[in-house]
Amino acid sequence: MEKDDEINGEGNSYTAEFWQYDPRLGRRWNVDPLTYPWQSSYAAFNNNPIYYIDPLGLEGVDQETANSGGGNVGDTYEDENGSVFEKSDIGWIPQQSGGSTESNPTLHGRIKKNVISGAARGTIKKVEGIVIHRTDSNDPKQTMNGFKSGKGTQFLIDREGNIFQTTNSVTDKTWHVGAIKSRCEATGDCDILKKNSGETWKKYALRQHKIEKKKDYPTRYPYNDTSIGIEFMGKHNGKNGWEPVTEDQIKAGVFLIQLLQNRYNLTNDDIYNHEDISRKTPGEGGDVTKALGINQVFN
Ligand SMILES: [Zn+2]
Numbered sequence: 001m002e003k004d005d006e007i008n009g010e011g012n013s014y015t016a017e018f019w020q021y022d023p024r025l026g027r028r029w030n031v032d033p034l035t036y037p038w039q040s041s042y043a044a045f046n047n048n049p050i051y052y053i054d055p056l057g058l059e060g061v062d063q064e065t066a067n068s069g070g071g072n073v074g075d076t077y078e079d080e081n082g083s084v085f086e087k088s089d090i091g092w093i094p095q096q097s098g099g100s101t102e103s104n105p106t107l108h109g110r111i112k113k114n115v116i117s118g119a120a121r122g123t124i125k126k127v128e129g130i131v132i133h134r135t136d137s138n139d140p141k142q143t144m145n146g147f148k149s150g151k152g153t154q155f156l157i158d159r160e161g162n163i164f165q166t167t168n169s170v171t172d173k174t175w176h177v178g179a180i181k182s183r184c185e186a187t188g189d190c191d192i193l194k195k196n197s198g199e200t201w202k203k204y205a206l207r208q209h210k211i212e213k214k215k216d217y218p219t220r221y222p223y224n225d226t227s228i229g230i231e232f233m234g235k236h237n238g239k240n241g242w243e244p245v246t247e248d249q250i251k252a253g254v255f256l257i258q259l260l261q262n263r264y265n266l267t268n269d270d271i272y273n274h275e276d277i278s279r280k281t282p283g284e285g286g287d288v289t290k291a292l293g294i295n296q297v298f299n
Contacts, residue, residue: 110255114164118148120172121224127264129222130257130271131177132285134234134242140164143233151175153229155256161248163256170260176229178278179209180221205279221277222270228260232288242283245291253292268294 133153137143140158144166147153153176156164167174184190193211195204212220232253234243245253260266271294273285 110252111163111165113168114144114166115168116144116147116152116166118150119144119152119174120167120169121150121175122173123169124171124173124228125225127171127228127260127266128217128226128270129228130260130266131222131227131229131274131277132271132288133176133229133231133274134236134284134288135231136236136281137233138235140233143231147174153231155229156231156233157249157252157256158233159246159249161246161252163252170228170263173224174229175224176231177223177227177274178280179205180212180223180277181279182208182212183218183220183277218269221272223277227272228264230256234288236281236284242287245288249288250291253288257292 131153135143135156137146140156140162144152144156144164147166152166152174154165154167154170154172154174156166158164182190182193185192193204193208195201199207209223213223217226230253232245232249234245236242257271261268261270271289273289274280275282275284275286
């Protein structure tokens with residue numbers, strides 16, 4: 001995981017304009033448009049993808065069931081182009097092997113399961129947000145093995161744009177956020193919680209976290225029980241800051257975030273940079289979301 005930053009109490013000072021909201025898709029991305037087989041088929045009324053189901057009803061899943069989010073995890077079907085899709089717990093995703101890769105080669109084999117025992121720490125109550133991280137490390141396998149300690153994220157995107165899922169279910173909880181800061185302090189809607197004399201920064205942060213936890217989202221930031229974490233491989237190089245996010249990481253990030261947003265009804269307002277909601281190195285998530293074209297204003 002990224003290194004801790006000394007607590008400095010500084011809020012971030014993004015002045016970037018708000019991300020434009022597309023009422024039809026519930027999102028808009030300021031990057032080269034990627035086309036997904038289902039992208040043209042969102043049903044405006046429920047924001048659910050109309051899944052590509054074999055008209056003959058392979059695997060016993062009919063169109064109506066699938067449209068309402070049906071099908072069992074593990075079900076597969078083949079569309080008219082020969083692409084094979086599999087139902088995962090975040091919806092229908094292209095299967096790693098088989099199928100035509102002509103229409104969109106980037107889709108195939110996008111999410112690779114690499115379940116790390118010890119990474120899952122219970123179950124997410126409700127997915128309220130997505131938190132963006134950097135690993136501050138070089139080797140993805142080694143980094144994921146480190147998740148055994150209990151600190152990890154559901155997803156990791158390496159520099160080549162491979163997406164690894166480290167928990168069996170997306171809604172397996174991971175420890176990736178830490179103690180959350182106070183959102184109302186950031187917006188100026190409440191008094192700053194004072195640190196007691198003799199109280200360590202850690203104890204102070206935990207005391208604040210406990211207070212925040214009792215609030216409802218989005219009055220507070222999301223935390224481990226309510227968010228999915230995505231790590232982007234990348235080193236922090238002292239005064240030079242974080243290494244640039246690669247083009248492949250950008251494409252993979254857009255793909256994964258859109259998938260999660262669709263599944264859990266999230267907008268770009270529900271995407272958070274780790275350093276904005278907890279006490280972390282500046283630019284950790286911010287450099288990533290900027291590269292992805294999410295000019296988020298966090299407060
Ligand atoms: Zn982080």
